[in-house]
Amino acid sequence: MQSRLSRRTAAAIAATTLLTGLATAAPAHAAPADQQRQREFAAAASEFGVPLGVLLGVSYLESRWDSHHGTPSTAAGYGPMHLTDLRAAGGGRSHHDEGAEDPRGDDARGPLHPNPPAPAAPPPGVQTIDDAAALTHVDAATLRTDPAANIRGGAALLARYQRELGVRGGNPADWYGAVARYSGADGTAAARAFADEVFDTITAGTSRTTDDGQRVDLAATPGLTPARAQLGTLGLRADAPPAPECPKRVACESVPAPYQELPGGGYGNHDVADRPNDQKIDHIVIHDTEGYWDSVLKLAQDPAYVSWHYTIRSADGLIAQHVPAKDVAWHAGNWYLNAKSVGVEHEGFAAKGAWYTEAMYRASAKLVGYLARKYDVPLDRAHIIGHDNVPGTTPATIKDMHWDPGPYWDWSHYFDLLGAPLDGVGRPGSPLVTINPDFATNQPAFTGCEGAGKPCPARGSEAVVLHSEPSDTAPLLRDAGLHPDGSPSTMDVADVGSRVATGQRYVVAETRGDWTAIWYLGQKGWFRNRHGDTAEPAFGFAVTPKPGLASVPVYGRAYPEASAYPSTVPPQDLVPLPYTFAAGQRYSSGGVVGSEYFSATTFDPAQHVVVRGELRYVQIQFGHRIAYVKADDVRLSPVW
Known part of the structure; x- marks a missing residue:
């Protein structure tokens, strides 16, 4: 219980830092074995003349001071300082090309299986691990796996960036340009957002225990005013056109997905709609790309490929918006969920030894929090879901559904950053x-x-x-x-x-x-x-079959009854999934929803129709994935 309280306290501090910038932390103390990482930061800061707060702040936004046991991040970064080694990390391809899942998931359109691209190599760029190796005279393998060496390498890089700026002195405020360059961003907006997050963390302070049991403290530095004018001296590209649907204090560019007709009468790669006027957005789906930023953005701009609304870059948290939230992207493999959700891709890999950076978690939390407020999406795990929580549409499609962002996405930390901790109440x-x-x-x-x-x-x-x-x-x-x-x-x-x-x-x-x-x-x-x-008491609503019913069917989508469809739209079959929801069993409710089907099979949006029926459904947490039962079949009751 004590360790749980400790974790909760650290999480609360991190969330407060993100949302209000008012958290404080105790100053670092020397001594016990669980503060070895603290001493390593202090030693490296002293050796290379980097203010300790700057070194700690940069590392926190990259890795939250974790070692990750020598495995690479989703941006090919290693260790507490996220030194990049593109050679060692390997390549990937988009997860939309894996298995037989139809990303659109609409029976009326027919299966959609984009042609898979060749496996993509890591993006070209600076091998920061090579620069760190040259500066510290330590080989790349050691820098990847030894946290102390990794911290020295990061400190050496920051010191070099500062020398190249021609700025001297130990005032943390004067290190803004070096921090912005450390992000690896090629544009001013992303570099600025990264550096601002680092300096917000330095100003507020924070502390936590790392993945290998090390206690690290970053003392607050109130009143810090960073030298933001240094950003203009870094020679970065000018900001791209901003995306219109993003929160403040993030770097968010517009990289539109094309909506155009294709040879043979088809079209791609999303559907024009008028949400939330014609359909309510009630889910946000978290994905990972299973590929690197450059190649994934090329796919998003391919009219013959599939689509999603946003992609977030791992190294610095840069966001690209591809599809307006009003339109329906083809991302989740279930047409009912596609029509009522926003899809957010994160540069990364669900299982390939990779971890997600703090910069990306924070940018994502700001984006998802903004979208949830704008569209009134509840901040809970029934509505902020992973692609792995999306149900198959019929028995035949279940085995091909995707499972990203995978079991190594830190939902607890993510919801702390959203300001909606998952602690049981x-x-x-x-x-x-x-x-x-x-x-x-x-x-x-x-x-x-x-x-x-x-x-x-x-x-x-x-x-x-x-x-x-x-x-x-x-x-x-x-x-x-x-x-x-x-x-x-x-x-x-x-x-x-x-x-x-x-x-x-x-x-x-x-x-x-x-x-x-x-x-x-x-x-x-x-x-x-x-x-x-492992599990904490909660309150909410539970669902059980109505008295007299031995079992009730479970569905992967909440479609209307056949009589609700106009003559121009073929009724969609209500196909139960191959599971049993028997009398005496109870499942958590995610809310009551109406029945809807978005008919969009032509390029002309004027022919798109939203069909609504009299049927009502209850969303339930049936397995790892959500599911739906007819409201008339079940009893909904509060659980205290």
């Missing part, structure tokens, strides 16, 4: 719980990150694995959609058939000692919950 003993393990210490033994069957590196995760009995050796649960042959789910990193995610809510089915069972895909799923360290 229910009374002890509540039958409704919020999944919320400690990200750093929760390390499931997944396989398949770097090859089928190979163990993934041990690292923090938001995922909790479920067993069929209260035992670590019991088989995992069965998912009739993912594994129609009846075999149990697996520990493959892409297999979401027997796992829950941080922030999701479930109804408790049974408890035995340290073990808790929840209702999940029609079964009891067991996980270890010693002293409530």
Whole structure:
């Protein structure tokens, strides 16, 4: 419990820093083993003449001072100082090309499978690890894996950038230009946003315990006024046209996705609509790109490809908007969710040994918070969802649905930055719980990150694995959609058939000692919950079949009844998913929704029609993915 409180305190400080800039932290103290990282920062700052606050602030915005055990970030950066090594990180391709998922997910349009591009190499750019190696006389492999060496390398780079600016002195305010250059941004807007975030952190101060148990403190420096005029001396490209739908204090460019007719009568790569006037936006879907920034942006501008609304760059948090929020992008593999969501891609990889930078988390939280306020999207895990939480549309499509951003996306930290912490607020003993393990210490033994069957590196995760009995050796649960042959789910990193995610809510089915069972895909799923360290009491609403019904069908979309369709629009089939929601089971509700179908099969938006029916549905957290049940089939009741 004490460690949990510690984590919550650190998270609260980080969120306050982002949202108000008023957090403070105690000054650093020397001594115990868990402050070795603090001493390494102090030593490197002294050796290279970098103000300690500047060195700590830059590292915090890159890695939050974590070592990440020598694995690369989604921008090919390593260690606390995020030294980039593009050779070592490898390449990738867009996740829209993996498997057989139809990104559009609309039966009426027919399957859409874009031609996959060749695997993309990391983007060209400066190998900062080479520069750091030359400055410190330490080889690249050591800089990637040794946190102390990595911190020295970052300090040496900052000192060199400062010398090249011709600025002397130890006043942190005079290091704005060096910090902006350290971001690696090629444009002034992104470099400015990165440097401003760093100096906000230095001004406010913060502290936390790293992924390897090191306590690091950044003392507050109130009244700091950075020398922002230095930005004009860096020779960066002028700002690109700003995107119209972004919050203040982020770098956000307009990189439009084309809407045009294609040979053969088709069109791409999104649909013109009039949201929220014609349809309410009620979900924001978090993706990762499975590719690097430059290649992914080229795909977003391909009229024959698919689309999403925004992409966020890892190194500095630069945002590119491609599709107006009023229009429907083809991103989530489920047409009902596409029509009612905004898709946000993050440069990165769900499993390829990579982690997401603090710069990207912060930019994303600002963007998603802005969109949630603008479109009245609840800040909870029923509405801010991953692509891995989007349901298949029919039994046949479930096995091909994507699973990004993967089990290493830190939902707890993300919601702290959104100002909506996921801490449970229910009374002890509540039958409704919020999944919320400690990200750093929760390390499931997944396989398949770097090859089928190979163990993934041990690292923090938001995922909790479920067993069929209260035992670590019991088989995992069965998912009739993912594994129609009846075999149990697996520990493959892409297999979401027997796992829950941080922030999701479930109804408790049974408890035995340290073990808790929840209702999940029609079964009891067991996980270890010693002293409530994995799931916390919550309150909300739960759904169960109405009296007299032995079971009710579960759907992947909330489509209208056939009689609601005009003669010009073929009715869409209401196809249940291959699961059982039986009497006596209960699932957490994500709210009651009306039935809608957006008919958009032609290039001419004048022929697009929104069909609304009398049917009403309840969104439920049925498994790892959300699902829908007809409101007439279930009873909705508060759970305290």
